[in-house]
Amino acid sequence: MSTIITQPAQVRIFDTTLRDGEQSPGCSMSPQQKLVMARALAELGVDVIETGFPASSQSDREAASLIARELRDTTLCVLSRCLPNDIEISARALEGTAKPRLHLFVSTSPLHREHKLRMSKQQVLDLAATSVAHARRFVDDVEFSTEDGTRTEEDFLAEVIGAAIAAGATTINVPDTLGYTTPAEIRGLFERLIGGVPGARDVVFSTHCHNDLGMAVANSLAAVEGGARQVECAVNGIGERAGNCALEEIAMALKVRGAYFNADTRLDTRRLVSTSQLLQRLVGMPVQRNKAIVGLNAFAHESGIHQHGMLRHRGTYEIMNPQDVGWPDSQMVLGRHSGRAAVEQRLRALGYLLEESELELVFADFKALCEKQRVVNDADLQTLMQDGADSEGYRLSSMTISDAGHRARATVELSDPDGDRLFETAEGDGPVDALFAALAMATGVDLKLESYQVHSVGLGRDARGEANLSVRHEGVEYDGTGTSKDIIEASALAWLDVANRLLRARSKAKTKSTSEMAVA
Template identity: 45%
Template sequence: MENKKIQIFDTTLRDGEQVPGCKLNTKEKVKIAKKLEDLGVDIIEAGFPTSSPGDYQSVEQISKSVSNSIVCALSRAVEKDIELAGNALKNAKRPRIHTGIGTSNCHIRYKFNSTPEKIIEIANLSVKFAKRFVEDVEFYAEDAGRTENEFLAKVCENVIKSGATVINIPDTTGYCLPQEYGEKIRFLKENVKNIHKITLSTHCHNDLGLATANSLFGIINGAQQVECTINGIGERAGNTSLEEIVMIIKQNPHLNLFTNINTKLISSISCLVSDCTGMKVQANKAIVGVNAFSHSSGIHQDGVIKNRETYEIINPEDVGINESSIILTARSGRAALAYRYKKLGYSLNKRSLDLVYSIFLNHADKKKEITDQELKIILNKANLNSKLLHSSRRIINVV
């Protein structure tokens, strides 16, 4: 079976920036956009031009700075929004307008005080108006996760007739379970006339910690695009994490999927986004957290030292990290201690290692982590280091 390409739509600069306290200026946005293009992102959602003059300027400048990736601007299903988005994108080599409206009963009733028929009418008009500015128009059915499938299919069929080239099926509130979301995508693939003519996209939020799982089930069931952010940042609990969905695809060839992402650049762009936004990456974050390739348990350390694949399914070099980290704690064993001493230039025989290890445990019980400097202090306490502190690759013997 031929592998299917999944397009990566990055919305770090739009949905990702909606995190409270996470404000990017135009210079920072352009810098990140260029790195996203280097990363291999297919579509960069540059901002929401009608939201502020600064966002309009950012979309305008990114449009001038990016050559290969599609540059996308968000709008509501409002002519003024759409026109501003089109104007901001006028210098983009590959522009896309992303417009849409809520389709769930909750949104129709409480947000718009409207009717299903009126929502379809607005959806059609917004897509047709956007087509005046760009050929590539993406329609989002906001809160599609809670929209009845039959009505959602009707909306999709209508906007396809109106000229939509991409349809986004957002799980806006992170409500869906993976199987439910996957079935929703499959239902649309099987029941919407001319669905094969457009790209079907996932856009999942992480309110229940299921954003990546839902996106995965979406593409397994026929979606061809994933909307995601670097480090999974975004509204409330965040969005699908780009690094997670990309590495799931890379590490599971049986899915018969691929992306254009240069995964070796993942770590560096994760750090860039974290620095620019001020949003620290949690230590245990998959792929990009500082603990993602760190080992402190003696059993795990011993296995990794013998063969990395015993406890790592991803080669750290594949995401731009030089090597795994062996962290020395009270849970570390002799193998890890010997490994770290060897890194410092000391090879200990078994008797020396036993002696040093007993001293090491006394230190480790009082600290969260033992540093290289402390390892040298431990050697001094064991009386093994008096003339060897500056030696390299020496074998230390107990006499």
């Protein structure tokens, strides 16, 4: 008996980071920024890039033109309302595009028809058909979207889609505009539409799910099960309100569970992390640490039980290889929940082979250090092996911040590695700027910050301020954390944490160089 093996269905990735994603409050991009992002999306392997909404702004028209001049192998799409003037503006914005697509949309749900459009069913039906036909005068590739499609009467939805197909639409998008549907509902909807609408088998059906109930990725996957062969999504899931289906999540769900879905994309998933980080820098919206695929903790393990399993076999606690999405490796984060096995493994990697009694003492010091800081890195372990984490580096003795007219003034007192007292005063544009300037003068370390974040840890009277700094020096990234009841003091402690790590790295490099010269 022979087994029929079917090839996985190819699912197109339609990226709307530059259009719907940019509509996320605070995430607007200049035309040049959009070009930078579009390059990354093309390198990632995105099939269709929606570059903007030309009728809404001159900036979107400039962005469409810039991107069209450079990207020649990717389908470039612009959004347009079903209005003759909008369609013509959008068509002009696509001039010179190697692979142009015009994306039309009209609301179809009862709520939108009554309160937004103030149109009857027949008026919406006629508008859809005439608009698609009008768009086909300019481009061959026309996508038609039924806004709020999942809250539209199914018989009317099928009628509108049929009219759009008859008028020349090549892609039909049924959006879950409000993130309202469920996986079972949307899977069944796509199955019935594709199976029952005349001409449906001759076009590509697309899904565009929002995340208002946290189901955008699940609903998109269900739509694929129902026959959708295009998924509209955005990097990091940015977009209106709670955002869109996250590109990186849909891509890896189809990759990791390919046998289940019998579908895949043509994305180079090894670029997911770099693309995510680029968007974060462009719009200034970081993702949470525990964000799937691209969050800093996505492949990080601190629990002793998990670390022990990972040391035995990666598959015990990971279903993906970090390299497959662009991370260099998994992270065995050493912290309060780590066990002896993970600490011993990291010490071995650093060149320390300890007897059981020695490991017991170091592990006790490690646990004590974990009560002072959340994460213990390699430099901290090396310091522990050199008799104590507090034996090296600058320590904050006191600090004062005052208002110097239009500028702030900070005075710091430090103890240096030799125990001597240092005093410095500096001014800055604000208290933190002045503080960091004074610390730089006192230590002789000039840090160029890549990121600086402060937040509260804990609740009520027990809450503390935590500051996190990140700097890059000679290609190496250094991170520091400081915790205090006072957020300015926490910032000072974080700055010194970074400075001390950098100084220890310099000292280690100098010692190694001197040793190599002596051997030579």
